[in-house]
Amino acid sequence: MELRKSYFADVRKDDLHEIGQARPRSDSPGHVTGKTAFFADRNFPGMLHLKMVRSPHHHARIRSIDTSEAEKHPGVVKVLTAKDVPHNVYTILILIQVGPEDETVLADGKVRWRGEAVVAVLAETERAAQEAAAKVKVDYEVLPAVFDMEEALKPGAPIVNEYHGQNYYLYDSGECRKVRFGDVEAGFAEADHVLEQSYQSSPIEHAPTETTGCIVVPEGNDRFTCHTNTQAMFFTLDNTSIILQMPGSKLHFVGGTVGGGFGGKVDVIVEPIAILGAKLTGRPVCFVYSREEEMQISSPRAAEKVVIKDGVMKDGRIVARKVTGYTDAGAYSRHSPYGAQKGAGHYPGPYTIPNVWIDTYCVYTNRTPSSAMRGFGVTIGDFALEVQMDKLARLIGMDPLEFRFINAYRDGDMKAHRQPTEGAALIECMQEASRAANWPVAEKYMAMSSYVKGT
Amino acid sequence: MAKVPVQFTLNGSEKAEFIDSGTTLLNALRDKIGDTSPKGGCHQGTCGACSVIIDGELRLSCLTLAETCNGAAITTTSGLAEGGVLHPLQRAFLDAFATQCGFCTPGMIMAAKVLLDHTPNPSRDEVVEALSGNICRCTGYEPIIQAVLTAARANSQNAA
Numbered sequence: 001m002e003l004r005k006s007y008f009a010d011v012r013k014d015d016l017h018e019i020g021q022a023r024p025r026s027d028s029p030g031h032v033t034g035k036t037a038f039f040a041d042r043n044f045p046g047m048l049h050l051k052m053v054r055s056p057h058h059h060a061r062i063r064s065i066d067t068s069e070a071e072k073h074p075g076v077v078k079v080l081t082a083k084d085v086p087h088n089v090y091t092i093l094i095l096i097q098v099g100p101e102d103e104t105v106l107a108d109g110k111v112r113w114r115g116e117a118v119v120a121v122l123a124e125t126e127r128a129a130q131e132a133a134a135k136v137k138v139d140y141e142v143l144p145a146v147f148d149m150e151e152a153l154k155p156g157a158p159i160v161n162e163y164h165g166q167n168y169y170l171y172d173s174g175e176c177r178k179v180r181f182g183d184v185e186a187g188f189a190e191a192d193h194v195l196e197q198s199y200q201s202s203p204i205e206h207a208p209t210e211t212t213g214c215i216v217v218p219e220g221n222d223r224f225t226c227h228t229n230t231q232a233m234f235f236t237l238d239n240t241s242i243i244l245q246m247p248g249s250k251l252h253f254v255g256g257t258v259g260g261g262f263g264g265k266v267d268v269i270v271e272p273i274a275i276l277g278a279k280l281t282g283r284p285v286c287f288v289y290s291r292e293e294e295m296q297i298s299s300p301r302a303a304e305k306v307v308i309k310d311g312v313m314k315d316g317r318i319v320a321r322k323v324t325g326y327t328d329a330g331a332y333s334r335h336s337p338y339g340a341q342k343g344a345g346h347y348p349g350p351y352t353i354p355n356v357w358i359d360t361y362c363v364y365t366n367r368t369p370s371s372a373m374r375g376f377g378v379t380i381g382d383f384a385l386e387v388q389m390d391k392l393a394r395l396i397g398m399d400p401l402e403f404r405f406i407n408a409y410r411d412g413d414m415k416a417h418r419q420p421t422e423g424a425a426l427i428e429c430m431q432e433a434s435r436a437a438n439w440p441v442a443e444k445y446m447a448m449s450s451y452v453k454g455t
Numbered sequence: 456m457a458k459v460p461v462q463f464t465l466n467g468s469e470k471a472e473f474i475d476s477g478t479t480l481l482n483a484l485r486d487k488i489g490d491t492s493p494k495g496g497c498h499q500g501t502c503g504a505c506s507v508i509i510d511g512e513l514r515l516s517c518l519t520l521a522e523t524c525n526g527a528a529i530t531t532t533s534g535l536a537e538g539g540v541l542h543p544l545q546r547a548f549l550d551a552f553a554t555q556c557g558f559c560t561p562g563m564i565m566a567a568k569v570l571l572d573h574t575p576n577p578s579r580d581e582v583v584e585a586l587s588g589n590i591c592r593c594t595g596y597e598p599i600i601q602a603v604l605t606a607a608r609a610n611s612q613n614a615a
């Protein structure tokens with residue numbers, strides 16, 4: 001790899017020795033010999049297996065639950081319902097004061113998405129747990145469901161989640177996150193061209209090769225050791241402490257070895273109920289998603305819709321940008337209010353635009369709850385923004401890379417959310433990309449700098 | 456449930472267990488014998504993480520009943536290093552950064568070993584074909600393909 005040292009030569013030390021050198025990964029010897037211990041590479045005598053009874057409906061009231069036949073099934077040790085969970089209604093981000101608590105560990109009176117956990121069955125074998133789960137009788141009254149974000153926001157739409165009371169997350173700024181900078185309508189009035197486009201994405205499953213799971217062992221000292229593949233050890237520990245109303249000192253989480261996560265293992269889903277099962281039975285408990293559960297039940301990346309309206313001048317300057325973003329949280333918040341908020345800060349893109357208006361909505365629908373995945377909140381936005389940039393360049397007959405140089409943010413520029421730009425390197429990246437991709441741009445762009453004014 | 460006796464060699468050692476009829480080889484190896492190098496990624500024969508070598512052939516241990524393996528010679532990734540020295544494939548995976556999370560790695564190495572046992576100097580296309588039953592979600596496959604080609608070159612140089 002060629003390291004071009006001319007960029008930022010006067011603002012960085014040049015005593016870096018590691019970059020460009022290959023160093024062995026410390027975990028690789030374990031991987032290639034099969035010695036790396038993933039959570040499931042453990043076996044404990046007397047270990048029970050947990051299987052979930054899940055909702056077959058997108059939205060339904062639960063009239064009754066009958067677990068009597070399941071409890072009689074050979075090998076079944078314990079059957080858990082909502083009443084067994086000390087603090088059944090939770091939300092992950094309550095740890096950073098992002099409420100309200102809106103999700104049940106086990107469904108209580110209602111299900112809001114197809115696949116929602118209703119009853120947990122603990123048995124001597126996986127097979128017995130599965131067979132017994134099939135014998136749990138749940139009487140549902142099916143309710144109207146809503147799957148489309150814009151339908152969900154219309155008056156009269158079925159309310160997905162009563163803990164919110166409306167089908168959007170209520171920020172302190174109101175029904176959406178808002179960014180207001182300059183006068184966007186004046187910008188559109190002044191623009192030579194205005195282009196409004198709509199972009200949409202589907203949910204994306206991370207599909208890690210190792211499915212989500214944990215093994216919990218009750219210890220002799222009244223503590224519980226939880227071997228888990230969570231990506232969020234302390235989030236999970238603290239949320240489990242709340243859900244089980246158990247001091248954190250009783251919980252010992254062992255993890256860090258994750259067979260693929262990509263953001264799909266940051267929700268607090270398997271650990272609290274498995275620890276509860278271990279507490280109530282006094283036995284080790286294994287709760288691991290089947291491949292089908294991993295694909296259908298675990299949170300995907302949120303579906304998004306992004307509407308971008310830009311005002312652009314013939315000389316290439318973008319003078320106004322208005323963005324309305326919709327993030328489909330599914331039935332519960334999990335990390336989506338945060339994702340939608342990130343989008344609000346991100347939508348102007350790495351460009352300096354004098355007039356910006358952004359609204360981002362976190363919307364509830366009767367779909368699988370979505371959550372984190374690699375750059376959630378901004379990845380789909382970047383797709384939409386950069387496609388939009390190409391369309392704008394085409395509209396004014398300009399080279400798409402030169403068009404980006406004209407609008408690139410530089411040190412000292414004020415961003416729409418009132419953070420001054422510092423440490424920008426977009427221009428230098430594009431200069432290098434221009435060379436590497438053999439996509440030449442005019443010399444004046446190759447002479448630009450992110451941090452030297454007047455270039 | 457009546458137990459069924461099974462007996463086979465695992466990485467050269469004699470193993471004998473009583474298992475429930477219907478137990479997969481994957482579960483027998485992991486839960487009974489304690490070799491956790493084959494991984495359960497899907498338990499339905501689609502991901503390749505459970506790949507092992509049975510009598511020289513690549514097999515999915517999650518779809519193989521343990522009781523059908525009586526008298527077989529089974530190889531897993533945990534048995535490849537000899538005397539603490541890594542197998543050339545293990546060395547190549549390490550050097551080529553062909554592992555990230557590591558969950559698919561033991562299965563990948565099994566698939567690659569069967570390829571090189573049958574085809575010591577494979578083309579890139581043959582490597583891709585041989586690994587096509589093994590899913591990796593981290594690397595994008597390219598470092599894995601390079602590792603297998605590197606191991607093949609190392610083998611042919613040693614043979615020459």
